[in-house]
Amino acid sequence: xxxxxxxxxxxxxxxxxxxxxxxxxxxxxxxxxxxxxxxxxxxxxxxxxxxxxxxxxxxxxxxxxxxxxxxxxxxxxxxxxxxxxxxxxxxxxxxxxxxxxxxxxxxxxxxxxxxxxxxxxxxxxxxxxxxxxxxxxxxxxxxxxxxxxxxxxxxxxxxxxxxxxxxxxxxxxxxxxxxxxxxxxxxxxxxxxxxxxxxxxxxxxxxxxxxxxxxxxxxxxxxxxxxxxxxxxxxxxxxxxxxxxxxxxxxxxxxxxxxxxxxxxxxxxxxxxxxxxxxxxxxxxxxxxxxxxxxxxxxxxxxxxxxxxxxxxxxxxxxxxxxxxxxxxxxxxxxxxxxxxxxxxxxxxxxxxxxxxxxxxxxxxxxxxxxxxxxxxxxxxxxxxxxxxxxxxxxxxxxxxxxxxxxxxxxxxxxxxxxxxxxxxxxxxxxxxxxxxxxxxxxxxxxxxxxxxxxxxxxxxxxxxxxxxxxxxxxxxxxxxxxx
Amino acid sequence: xxxxxxxxxxxxxxxxxxxxxxxxxxxxxxxxxxxxxxxxxxxxxxxxxxxxxxxxxxxxxxxxxxxxxxxxxxxxxxxxxxxxxxxxxxxxxxxxxxxxxxxxxxxxxxxxxxxxxxxxxxxxxxxxxxxxxxxxxxxxxxxxxxxxxxxxxxxxxxxxxxxxxxxxxxxxxxxxxxxxxxxxxxxxxxxxxxxxxxxxxxxxxxxxxxxxxxxxxxxxxxxxxxxxxxxxxxxxxxxxxxxxxxxxxxxxxxxxxxxxxxxxxxxxxxxxxxxxxxxxxxxxxxxxxxxxxxxxxxxxxxxxxxxxxxxxxxxxxxxxxxxxxxxxxxxxxxxxxxxxxxxxxxxxxxxxxxxxxxxxxxxxxxxxxxxxxxxxxxxxxxxxxxxxxxxxxxxxxxxxxxxxxxxxxxxxxxxxxxxxxxxxxxxxxxxxxxxxxxxxxxxxx
Numbered sequence: 045x046x047x048x049x050x051x052x053x054x055x056x057x058x059x060x061x062x063x064x065x066x067x068x069x070x071x072x073x074x075x076x077x078x079x080x081x082x083x084x085x086x087x088x089x090x091x092x093x094x095x096x097x098x099x100x101x102x103x104x105x106x107x108x109x110x111x112x113x114x115x116x117x118x119x120x121x122x123x124x125x126x127x128x129x130x131x132x133x134x135x136x137x138x139x140x141x142x143x144x145x146x147x148x149x150x151x152x153x154x155x156x157x158x159x160x161x162x163x164x165x166x167x168x169x170x171x172x173x174x175x176x177x178x179x180x181x182x183x184x185x186x187x188x189x190x191x192x193x194x195x196x197x198x199x200x201x202x203x204x205x206x207x208x209x210x211x212x213x214x215x216x217x218x219x220x221x222x223x224x225x226x227x228x229x230x231x232x233x234x235x236x237x238x239x240x241x242x243x244x245x246x247x248x249x250x251x252x253x254x255x256x257x258x259x260x261x262x263x264x265x266x267x268x269x270x271x272x273x274x275x276x277x278x279x280x281x282x283x284x285x286x287x288x289x290x291x292x293x294x295x296x297x298x299x300x301x302x303x304x305x306x307x308x309x310x311x312x313x314x315x316x317x318x319x320x321x322x323x324x325x326x327x328x329x330x331x332x333x334x335x336x337x338x339x340x341x342x343x344x345x346x347x348x349x350x351x352x353x354x355x356x357x358x359x360x361x362x363x364x365x366x367x368x369x370x371x372x373x374x375x376x377x378x379x380x381x382x383x384x385x386x387x388x389x390x391x392x393x394x395x396x397x398x399x400x401x402x403x404x405x406x407x408x409x410x411x412x413x414x415x416x417x418x419x420x421x422x423x424x425x426x427x428x429x430x431x432x433x434x435x436x437x438x439x440x441x442x443x444x445x446x447x448x449x450x451x452x453x454x455x456x457x458x459x460x461x462x463x464x465x466x467x468x469x470x471x472x473x474x475x476x477x478x479x480x481x482x483x484x485x486x487x488x489x490x491x492x493x494x495x496x497x498x499x500x501x502x503x504x505x506x507x508x509x510x511x512x513x514x515x516x517x518x519x520x521x522x523x524x525x526x527x528x
Numbered sequence: 529x530x531x532x533x534x535x536x537x538x539x540x541x542x543x544x545x546x547x548x549x550x551x552x553x554x555x556x557x558x559x560x561x562x563x564x565x566x567x568x569x570x571x572x573x574x575x576x577x578x579x580x581x582x583x584x585x586x587x588x589x590x591x592x593x594x595x596x597x598x599x600x601x602x603x604x605x606x607x608x609x610x611x612x613x614x615x616x617x618x619x620x621x622x623x624x625x626x627x628x629x630x631x632x633x634x635x636x637x638x639x640x641x642x643x644x645x646x647x648x649x650x651x652x653x654x655x656x657x658x659x660x661x662x663x664x665x666x667x668x669x670x671x672x673x674x675x676x677x678x679x680x681x682x683x684x685x686x687x688x689x690x691x692x693x694x695x696x697x698x699x700x701x702x703x704x705x706x707x708x709x710x711x712x713x714x715x716x717x718x719x720x721x722x723x724x725x726x727x728x729x730x731x732x733x734x735x736x737x738x739x740x741x742x743x744x745x746x747x748x749x750x751x752x753x754x755x756x757x758x759x760x761x762x763x764x765x766x767x768x769x770x771x772x773x774x775x776x777x778x779x780x781x782x783x784x785x786x787x788x789x790x791x792x793x794x795x796x797x798x799x800x801x802x803x804x805x806x807x808x809x810x811x812x813x814x815x816x817x818x819x820x821x822x823x824x825x826x827x828x829x830x831x832x833x834x835x836x837x838x839x840x841x842x843x844x845x846x847x848x849x850x851x852x853x854x855x856x857x858x859x860x861x862x863x864x865x866x867x868x869x870x871x872x873x874x875x876x877x878x879x880x881x882x883x884x885x886x887x888x889x890x891x892x893x894x895x896x897x898x899x900x901x902x903x904x905x906x907x908x909x910x911x912x913x914x915x916x917x918x919x920x921x922x923x924x925x926x927x928x929x930x931x932x933x934x935x936x937x938x939x940x941x942x943x944x945x946x947x948x949x950x951x952x953x954x955x956x957x958x959x960x961x962x963x964x965x966x967x968x969x970x971x972x973x
């Protein structure tokens with residue numbers, strides 16, 4: 045870019061910031077780039093207590109010292125991210141928090157509508173409590189009262205910091221430590237919002253908890269922070285779904301999700317991810333560097349991850365389970381679909397620490413177009429994990445001769461009574477099956493969608509109803525243009 | 529290089545200037561290309577050193593212990609006396625024997641019938657043999673392989689075996705590691721060329737004199753011509769204090785066939801790499817292996833198959849057992865290049881714990897860039913099946929015998945796939961001998 049153009053753009057950026065308008069919704073945005081001042085600014089904006097600011101600063105200083113370089117082991121190629129060329133805080137401008145949907149900016153509601161998420165309808169019909177995140181700040185939290193009566197805390201993490209500081213302080217960063225990886229470190233320093241869930245002892249949360257994340261602000265990195273705690277004997281199912289409007293510039297998304305399951309507790313975490321994947325040539329699209337990890341701290345606890353990954357230009361994501369408690373169970377079900385120029389490097393880690401711990405991994409990768417799809421997984425059985433069991437199955441399906449599918453499992457066992465099993469296959473979509481469908485009058489795209497849905501059935505079945513329907517449609521849509 | 533500081537990416541090692549200085553004059557002085565190869569090896573060794581734990585391909589094998597040993601070149605050890613082949617090495621009927629002591633061909637210990645097929649590498653380098661020049665360093669380049677870099681740095685001893693089509697060639701190659709008072713290292717290079725249509729079978733035994741500290745660093749380059757067949761059966765039974773860093777690199781022309789069997793029953797620290805490159809349609813590779821580890825032995829088998837062209841098959845089956853506080857590692861990588869359609873690549877690794885102490889790591893990896901392929905891998909670890917054990921015990925078989933039977937069955941299953949009878953029997957015999965000492969009388973559960 046010529047120097048004059050650069051200057052012109054800089055001026056435009058400054059002007060934008062000056063008037064505070066980027067989209068039609070008024071927003072409150074911190075200057076571009078990352079510095080200690082920005083971290084303080086974010087913390088200040090959110091009226092955070094000093095312990096949290098100190099925690100953020102500790103992360104920032106670690107990040108600044110470049111202690112954890114960007115990982116290079118993933119089979120991903122993308123231009124080096126300029127972390128200083130992004131905004132780290134953007135909040136829809138609001139007065140006092142809205143008490144009901146009527147108080148929410150109607151333009152925001154309009155955006156949701158365009159994205160096909162009828163918030164009101166969901167609230168009324170589906171009985172789902174929606175904690176919607178627009179850019180970085182929660183603007184609407186519904187069904188709160190009902191949940192609160194049962195003792196469930198479901199709110200934005202900023203609110204939890206104010207209302208339940210002891211819980212947040214006890215568990216924040218306890219599963220994904222500050223220095224876990226460079227993206228997590230960044231998230232610790234600048235996370236703006238996210239969800240907080242606490243399910244009290246012995247309670248089976250009666251409804252699926254759901255949050256929709258959106259990226260709307262241009263060049264705004266999204267740094268959600270989610271913390272879910274299931275106390276002894278509790279059960280919660282949490283749904284996370286993402287859609288994002290089309291963008292020309294790469295957007296960085298570095299979320300951190302921490303789950304804690306105590307004795308006999310169970311957490312089911314389901315994700316449908318369809319961030320903007322970039323256009324057919326790979327231009328634009330979201331960079332999705334996510335750290336998701338659950339700790340089965342208690343005896344007989346269980347954490348189950350289900351993900352349907354269809355979006356993003358770059359996906360770097362390994363939802364993991366640390367099986368500390370005896371008899372704890374970790375499960376990972378994944379469908380990752382890449383098309384056009386998308387790249388995904390995703391999988392899981394199952395760390396068996398406690399006795400009789402069990403884990404199951406079912407991963408289905410589908411790559412079409414010129415995309416690259418990698419399963420990367422670690423199963424580690426530590427010395428004291430007597431009678432631990434792992435079963436892993438990862439299958440890859442290739443559509444088109446220019447796509448790539450990779451499988452990189454690591455299996456490490458240090459306990460003689462433990463048993464691990466791993467199976468992986470890679471093959472192309474069956475021509476017999478295609479022919480059969482075509483002969484019955486289906487279009488090629490319908491046929492591919494049907495076959496791929498069948499290939500993924502094992503995983504899609506584990507999704508809650510609402511998501512399963514959406515996911516099946518997504519599988520078809522994601523592969524549009526991959527055949528013929 | 530002694531001056532290279534230890535870091536997570538490289539390990540300081542004793543093969544620097546001091547070591548090179550002790551080597552004395554190396555062969556091929558009149559051949560600039562020979563020295564060029566050595567310099568390339570040394571440059572690779574200097575720039576990246578021996579790999580440290582942060583190097584992905586070496587994450588499971590640490591060279592820290594090896595790096596602490598002040599090796600001297602075995603050629604300069606003057607107190608070495610090897611008068612005969614250790615009795616551990618069986619005579620193979622129909623396989624005339626070649627013996628290398630510290631990489632140097634010992635015609636006096638070798639069979640007359642075998643001597644005709646083999647030229648010492650030293651002679652080939654001095655004479656500038658163009659056939660050797662065409663292969664050397666081409667199939668096992670120094671880049672990306674620290675084992676090849678180390679070997680190539682000190683290229684001097686080894687063997688050249690050439691086979692033409694016609695009568696099948698069979699050879700037994702015995703390499704004996706022998707250090708004197710000081711720990712010694714040797715870097716033999718074997719160049720095996722099978723011309724179009726040739727049929728070659730080699731059985732290689734790596735053994736050492738007991739109680740000695742040595743590093744065996746063999747690199748074998750195998751060039752397989754059109755329609756040629758090479759069988760390479762490797763019996764790795766180094767001494768308990770020995771280090772072994774070996775690489776076998778194979779290149780297959782169209783319709784070439786390669787069968788490899790890896791038997792590993794001993795050694796202090798072993799890493800053996802096998803790479804195969806398919807460079808013509810219709811190639812076929814079978815790599816099977818069995819390992820049995822005890823005490824604090826460390827064994828890693830790392831295979832990399834490059835399916836660069838269409839219509840090639842590869843199959844790998846590896847079985848292992850680990851006792852004591854040993855450590856077993858299997859890394860298998862299959863890469864299918866764009867357009868390498870109709871590839872069929874399969875891989876399977878299973879390992880049994882015989883004790884509570886061992887650690888078993890496995891990383892099977894598929895990298896697929898073509899769609900019309902069939903690729904699969906499987907991996908499993910566990911202990912002896914309690915149901916099977918119970919079945920045998922309930923029939924009055926004592927626990928030791930029952931366990932030995934089950935372990936033997938597990939290992940012999942893969943050994944039985946070996947296609948040449950005399951070698952299969954010898955390898956099966958070595959497995960039973962191991963089991964007798966470790967599983968039955970050793971009281972391994």
